[in-house]
Amino acid sequence: EETFPTDLYTHEELQRELVRLADAVAARLRAHGTGARTVSVKVRFAGFETVTRSVTLPSPVATAHALLAAATPLLATLDPTPGVRLLGIAGSQFGPPAEQMSLTDLFDTAGEGEPGPPPAATAAEWQAAEETMDAIRSRFGSTAIGPASAVSDRGLRVVRKGAQQWGPDQEGG
Incomplete structure (x- = not known):
């Protein structure tokens, strides 16, 4: 989680921060x-009201892409116009990550050589891409x-180790 120096007021600002935080949480999950x-x-919120929302998935995930797919709809239910002071994303119920098929994998009708959008990346491809990012x-x-x-x-804004209050890097976790 992160407390911001100035309040955020739009879903676009919150989504940008959520991507950054999910990337850090996913990297820690994979490291463990x-x-x-x-x-x-x-x-x-700016008035110090704190709200949490959570969703339990069918199987554990360890990519920022999968964390965002779960967290974005939760964030979308909240109105940021009063001003958001702090945003956090956390994982729990830990276990070995499993490859998951996405709905686009199940319903992708564009075959090779046929017009249509390119096939969506699979969970395994996202996992490989994010593991490559970890290596870099x-x-x-x-x-x-x-x-x-x-x-x-000012360049790439990253979440620094030790700055998070939730997750497996927490003292005793």
Whole structure:
């Protein structure tokens, strides 16, 4: 989770921060060789009202893509116009991550050579891509690669280890 120096007022701002936070949580999950079956979103408004929402998935996930797929609808139910002071995403009910098929995998009708959108990336492809990002970060540092939405005029904004209050890096976790 992160407390912001200035309140955020739009879903677009919150989504950009959620992507960055989900990327960090997913990297920690993979570093610990685990996935999360329950995904929670925490929001603290400017008036210090705190709201949490969670969803339990059929099987544990360990990619930012899967965490975002679960967390984005939870965040969409909240009205950010009073101002959001803090945003967090957390995983719980840990277990080995399982490959999941997406609905687009099941209903993709565009075959090879046929017109239509390119096939969606599978869970295994997302896992491989994010593990590659982990390897790049391990070799070149945490700011070497990250989500495009986390890039600002000051460069790539990353969540620093130790800055999170939730997750497996927490003391005793």
